[in-house]
Every structure is written in structure tokens, then in C-alpha cells.
Amino acid sequence: MLLGHYNYWIVIVLMMIGFYIVIAHGNLIKKIVGLSIFQTSVFIFYISMAKIDGGTAPILAEGIEQYSNPLPHVLILTAIVVGIATTALGLALAVRIKEAYGSIEEEEIQNKDNLDC
Amino acid sequence: MLVGVAFAIIWMKDLLSISMLSGIYGLLSASFFVAMDAVDVAFTEASVGAGVSTLLMLVAITMTGRSEHPVRHKPLLALAVVFVTGSLLVYGTWDMPYFGSAEAPIHQHVAPRYINDSMQEIGVPNIVTSVLASYRAFDTFGEVVVIFTAGIGVLALLSVVRRQEDIEKIDSFNNSMHEQHLVLRIVAKMLIPFIMLFAFYVQFHGDFGPGGGFQAGVIFAAAIFLYTMLFGMSTAYRVINQSFMQILAASGVLLYGSVGVISLLNGKEFFDYSVLSSNPVTGQHWGIFLVELGVGLTVASVMVIIFFNFAGRSENSPPPVSKDS
């Protein structure tokens, strides 16, 4: 009974870690790493639910009856692309912030902003 | 293992190590995807999570400095938020169908048609490809546009105007660096054509095995990354023109879209491939082929644009300002 969900629980732990990095850490690059961990764990979640015991990869071949569900795979392919797009943009922003502020720490940037005002 | 790596990333302060660990994380999750039967996804995750995004992070770190400040602010609040989210999710798992059970609703409702009928309707053994490029072609179109948007966004943020003397300076710096890499260069010269060939294989074999336009695009771009890293930006610039890449990216999106427009002009719904040929199944084949080509074009060129802009910026930018100032 308990073991039936163990896979999902691991995913949840991963999600929490990624989410924690995003919220708690001040370094911009690290935040983006956290974000990608968070997203990756969501991907794992989707893929886990597509799995069928005894199933195999959804590429048709002779003599195989049971296939895993292909739809989540498709969705996650799209989501991975979205993820890398976000990462690239976020990193680009971080680079520009570094050039403009001379720092990539959240607190320093906020201090400098307060000085500006 | 994934959990272990993730925890390590929390504690690690050195950004360089973090980016490497995130590469490991990508590889690990990709292996997990293989174990979960999601070969296409594993393919993508390996090339994206472990390859491209790690590289981008590295280049970004060269520009931003590698250490993280040990400032810890309000971790308690963050922990609280995270725990609320986490426990909500655990609560949610309680009524979920069991992992791997075939009776779960997702295996009952929409998916069976894909598995049972896609061979007659589309004629492509890889179900993921047929769902991706035909049943849910519009999602994939959105995906291509997302990647195109990212390319344009990075271009808008990072593009630099290069001056002649800069280029010469960088050239001399690069030349001094590259004399050390003789072995690497030779091996790379042997590998790069192979990688490109392999990319084409992945592109056109995507109907039968894992792979497709996106993966092929990334692999092709990876070959160019390798070239750029070993032979220097300016050499790469000579081979690949930036504005040409932009045109290529745009034409990939347009190619994809035009397939849809053709079906519109023939009075069918957008992305209805059956108009492309007298036989609907052949039409589907053609449609998927063209669409995947569009995806591959856009992805490869956008990846190259992104990488060039990052790397070009990093070579042009002055050494980072001292952090104590």
C-alpha cells in the first residue's frame, strides 16, 4: 500500500529541494539551477505516471503487446524545451545584471537599488 | 541518487561545481527516463539537461564569477513554504493510482487510441513522434516558437557589436590558448563530421526509433559548440554567419507553419497533413517529415545563436569587477 506511491514521494522530495533553492538562495545563477531541478522533478513526475508494469517504450514493434503511455512523453518533450528556453533567458539576464550591478547576489542588488531611489 | 545530488547542490557554494553537478543530475534523470520507457524524453534530457544547459551555465559563470556569498536569509520562511507545498503534494498522492498500475485512468481514456490506431492513421512506428508531430502538432509548433522566442530574447539581451581591434585581440589570445590543444583539435576534427552525420541520422530516423527534429537540432548544435570551443569564436564566426543563423531560425518556424498554411489553403484544418498527398497516410508521412525538419532547423540555429551570444559576450566582456567594491 505504502510502496505504491514511493516513486511519487521521491519526486516530491526533489521538487521541494529545487523549490527551496529557488526561494532561499540569493545567488542568481543558483536560483536558476534550482529552477531547473524543480522543473526536472516535474518531468520525472509526468514520466512516472506514464509507466506501466511490464510495458515497454512506445515504439511499435512486433510481438509486443503492452506499451507505456506515450502522451506524457510528448508533453514532457515540449516542457523540456520550455525549460531550456527559460534557463537560457534567465542566464542571459543574470549576465546582464552582473554587468549592470557588478554582483549576482540578491541582497547586494537590492541594496544598490535602494540607493538609487 | 537523484536526491543525494540535489542535496549536494543545496550545500555547494562553488557555482562551477554546482553547474557540473547539475550536469550529473541531468544525466541521472535521463537514465531514469530510460528506465521508465521514455526513450525520446531521455534523449532530449541528456542532450539538453546534461549538455546544453550545463554549457550555458558554465559560460554564464565565466562572466559572473564563481563563488556564492554565504548569506543566508530567512531560510525558515522558505522552508515553511516548501514544506507546505510538499505536504500538499504528499496529501495529493494519497488517492493516486499506484505507480505502474495499468488500470490508471491515463491508460484508459485517450492513450489507447494512440497506441492502437496510430499505425493505421499515421503509419509511423514511433508513437511519440506521431503524437508529437500529428495529433498534437500545434503543441509542438508552440514549442518551436518558444525556442525561437528564447533565441530572440537572448539576442536582444546579449548581442554585442564587435569591433575590429577586439577581434584581433581575442584572436591572439585564442591562438596562444589553442596551441596547447593539439590533440583535442585532431580528435575533434575527426569527431565533428561524425556528430553531424549522427545528427542527420537522428533527424530522419525519428519515425522509427527515438529521436526527431529537436534532438537532432541539439546534437547538430553541439557539434558546432565543440568546434567553437576548440577553434575559437572568430574562426567559428567565419564559418557561420550570425545573421544567416537568424534567418535559418526564422525559416524553420516558417517551414513548420507553412505546412499548416498549405492545409488551410486546401480547405482542411490547420496541420491536417492528409492534403499533402493523395493517400492520407503518405500525407501524414510528408507532414511529419517537413515538420520535423522545421523543428530541427530552428532548434539547431537557435541553440547556436544562444551559445554564440553567450560565448561572444564572455570573450568581449572585461574581467568582472571586484566583488568588494
Place this chain on the structure above:
Amino acid sequence: METILEFSSSIFLLIGSFLCISGGVGILRFPDFYTRMHAVGVTETLATAMILIGLILHNPDFLVDIKLMIILLMTIFISPTASHALAKAAQHNKLMPKLDTDIKADNKKVTSSNP
């Protein structure tokens, strides 16, 4: 014939696994970077080759064999090259091998003045 193939494939796999493990122990237990690299660099190529050969013998399908062969070729090219580049970079940045005399010294001097 079948059994011979099966048997030899098993032998290869076994040797490969053993080499893998020894490499793993090496990377964990050796004292400094160069020795670790030695452990990994040497075992890695051979172990991979062994395991892949084992798999080739295991499988009768032609296409799969070709792919395995490609992987094999690539590892033979890539992993020594990577080790070479790594060692060179490390040396280039003045990472000193640990000698007996300074085995207790701090080994975190990654950076140095002159590239």
C-alpha cells in the same frame, strides 16, 4: 556455439565489471588528482571496451552490433582524449601532484598567478 558465445560474453562482462569497480575504488581512495586520474583513465577505457564487447557477443542483431561498435570506437577515442586534456589543463594551472613529503599539506591550491 550458443553456449560458447554466452559464456565468453559473461566472462567479458565480468572482467569489465571488475575493472569498473576497481576504477571506482581508485577514484575514491587515491590521495591526489593525478593518481585518481591514473586509476580512472586506465580502467575506464578497458572496462568500457570489455563490457561493450560482452554485449556485442551477447547480441545477434546486426544493427545493434554496429551501434555498439560505434560506441566502442567513440569511447576508445574520447576517453583518453578527455583524460589527456584534463591532465594538461590541471598541469597548466599549476596543480601539483602530491608528493610523500607534502601529503599532509593543503591541496586546495587550484589557482595560481600565471596561466
Place this chain on the structure above:
Amino acid sequence: MLIAALIAIFVVMIMAITRAILGPTLYDRILAVNMFGTKTVLLISILGFIMGRPEFLDIAIVYALINFISVIGVLRYSDNLIFKDSEQQKK
């Protein structure tokens, strides 16, 4: 036999990760990552055999390539970085 090899590789992967996390110097980490990558290639190929669908070796090829490229990338950019860091220290 396949299973045994799988377990062995798994163990080695854990060892590599340990080194990547502990690894005092940057190069130790790169080494560990590289090793991890090759082991993943093996893991994937063996996994393919165990699951009875060995056609998917393409993925393993990609892994090998990506691994190589990322190691080169790390080396290339860490060179840059260390160069810059030392410049900074001089100031």
C-alpha cells in the same frame, strides 16, 4: 550476468558521485563527471538489453558525445575563469 554488470556499474556511479561531491579540486570533479558519463553510457546500453529493446542504443551514443563535449566545455571555460580569478586577485 547482465544484472551483475548493472549492479557493478551502479556502485561505481555512486562512487563517482561521491568524488564529484567531495572532490577537493575542480579537476577531481571534472574527472568524476567524466567517469560518471561513461558509466551512464554503459548503464544505458545494459539497461536496453535487460529491457529487451536493445534498438535504443542511439541514446547511449548521444550520451557519450554529450559527455565529451561537456568535459571539453568545462575545461575550456574553467581555464578562462581561473585566468580571470587570478587577474582579480592581482588587483
Place this chain on the structure above:
Amino acid sequence: MLIHLPVLQVIIPLLAAPLCLFLTKPRLVWLFALIVSGLAFLISGLLLQQVMTSGTIIYDLGGWDAPWGIEYRIDRLNAFLLLIISSISTIVLIAADTSIRKEIPADHHVLFYILYLLSLAGMLGIVATGDAFNVFVFLEISSLSAYALIALGKDRRALWASYQYLIMGTIGATFILIGIGLMYQMTGTLNMEDLSKRLPEVSQTRTVFTAFAFLIVGICLKLAMFPLHLWLPNAYAYAPSIVTAFFAATATKVAIYLLIRFTITVFGLSFSFTHFPLQLLFVVLGLVGIFVASTVAIYQTNVKHLFAYSSIAQIGYMIVGFSMTTMAGMTATLLHLFNHALMKSALFLALGAVMYRIGTTKLTHFQGLGRQMPLTLAAIVIGGLSLIGVPLTVGFVSKWYLVMAAIENGWWPVAALILLGSLLAVVYVWRIVEMAYFKPALAGTETIKEAPLSFLIPIWTLILANIYFGIDTRLSVQVAQAASMSLFGVTP
């Protein structure tokens, strides 16, 4: 071609964006973008007309039937939203050329228009689609382009604002993704119509509860609803003026639409509001949001910040109207959606004009502007009056409907608080008026002239529309009512 309108609506701007790269002259690209946006406007008008006369339009993309393929499902609500977005986009674009020249470096102009079109297409896509995952994809198109657009702002704080927005927005999107995943897991479908049929069977499970919670939180992050609004003020304040005018009028509206769509169409009213304490939560948060944001707005020194906070307050009104779950409340919300888009785009465009002339929007620099830029400032005043809800402006109409809906529900205190909130708006609008009309001009600013015509035309178009719809309410009210009727499944 008429049957293809739903997809053309989205596909035209989407395909036009890469085409822009081929036209390298910024002026040309601007003209092209304007034409494209105008076309989208035309199409949305036609669509609305079609929907009003013949009911919901269903369009199967790729020729596959709904649960297997992706479908576009245009009902009255979507059509209304599509019209708002494309009309505002077109009007705002008229001023773009002039404004962009001043605020963005020349080599980025083409990129700006590409991103603008992509963002427009993304929003249209979110609204038009009937597939839950497709929503996510288009959400990302519109938000990625939004991040880049905001970062194009001149100030370095624009970068930081954009980064914060990126983090918050991505968390929001990922939450939505989790929500969609959980729903999919329980039902096996991604199509909204199909989901709404299959969800009631499993609505008692905890998984569906969790899915709902994640979706709501994710959407509220995008919506900048009160406790989750932190990214919005800076993002609006430092983005290029055109971008602010466009997003202030449309981006949050799209999020409200998603909220309505998911709670009412997908999960169904009874699930959303009886199993969940959503009503209480939303009323309280909406009201608190109105008061806190309005109060903060009073203390702002930058007018762009001021109006950004006022936007958060206005979102509060929409949330309150929505949470009444009655036809009247929904009508009021939809009206306010439309009206707020009119006012805010006019206000931010006027600020863009001020920015164009004096290079800043700090409140202190507004001294004496009332005489130097009379038309622009008059527009700001009328817009401000509309925010307060003075009769003869659209603001009055939507507040009126909102208060009436609250009274109809028997929520007297809520009605009173809504009126009280308007008083706060009086204070912050008055500060601008005071600065602009009752203070002498700063020394050395005598040369400031009225804004160029390319600004005045769109601003006054919006303002006149504002007054027109404030007096002749038949059209807007009729459409809003029809939309809310179709939402509650009542045939008119």
C-alpha cells in the same frame, strides 16, 4: 476562410513574428506589425460577431477530434477577451514607433517588434485554446517574450525586475504544469471540455484537490493577486512604456481569464466553491489587496509605480466580483476587465508620452506639466477619474455593476468597502493633479512641448472610447452579460 478564423487569430501574429526578421528596416517592421495586429483585431471582431449570433465555435487542429487532438473552442467569453487583447495591442502599437526610438537602442528595434508579436500571439493562444496543456505552452511563449521585453527597458533595474518576474513566472508556470499533470493523472485527458465531464467522477479524491490548489496558486502568481504581487510593480515601472501599456492592459486579464476558465468551466462551480473555501479566501484577499495596494500607491514617488500598484488594486476588484459566483458578479468582473484595459492602457501610454518628452516619470517632475502638455495630462486626469469611478466614465459603469452585484448577494459590507476603496483612488489621483496643475513649472523646463501626434492619437482614441462606453453602456454590458451567461451555461 471564415471557418478558419479561430486558428488564423493566433497563427497570423505567430507566423508574422519570424517574418519580421526578413524585413530589416525598423520602420517597415513597425508598419508590418501594426498591420498584423490590425488583422488580428479584425478577426477577433468577426469572431465575436460569429459567436454572438451562432454560439460556440469548435475548431479541431490537425483534423483530429477533440480529446486526441487539440481543439480551439471559442465561446462568448474567449471572443470577448480576444477582442480586448487585439484591440489594445493595435492601438498601443500606433505609438510604438515614436516611443521605441527614444527608449530602446536602435539595433534592437526589430527584435522588439518580434517579441511584441510573439507575446501577442501567446496571449491570444492562451485564450483561444481548449486544451489544458496548450495553455501552458502558449503561456510560456507570452511570458518568455514578456521577460525579454521588460529587460529591454533603459534602466538597469529593468533587468532585475525582469529577473524577478522570470523566477516568479516560472514557478507559477511550473505549478500550473503540476496541476495539469495531476488532473491528467486522474482523468486521462487534457481537453478542457472532456476534463469538465470526467472530473466530477473523481472530484472527491485528494489528488484532484491538490491539482486544483496548484492550479489556483500558479494562476494567482501570474495574476499578481495580492499576496503574490511582488513582481508586478517593478516590472511595470521599468519596462519600456509601450510594453507597460500593453501588459498592464492585457497580461493580467489573460490570467483572470484562466482563473475563470479553470474554476468554472473545468472544475465546475460546485467543486470550486463548495468543496473549497475559495469564496471566502478570494473575497478577503481581493479586499485586502484593494486596500493595501491603494495605500501603497499613495506613497509612490514614481507615477509608473503608482499606477502599477493601482493595477493590483483593480485586480482586487475583479477578484471580488468573480468570487461572488453570481451572474451579476461575473458580468461586473468582465466589464471591469474591459474597462480597466481601456483606462490602464491610456494611462500608461500617456505616461509614455511624458517619458518621451521629459525622460522620467518621477512625480516631482510633473510640476506644471498641466500647462506644458495639456492634452496628455488631460488624458491622465480623465483616466484617473475613471479609476476612481466618476460617472460618465467606464470606471463608474463597472463599479456600479460590482456594487449592485454585491448588494444583490446581500454582501453589504463588501459593497461599502468597494466604495471606500474608491476613495483611496481619489487620493492618489489627486496627487498627480495637484502636481501637474497647481505647482509652478520647474526651472528650465519651458521648452517642453505637447507630445507628438503619434502618441496623442492612440491616447485619445482610448480616452474617447472610455467616455463613450461610460455613457453608452449597451454594447459592452450586452457582451459581458452574454459571456457570463455562456459561462454559467444559461442560454440567452
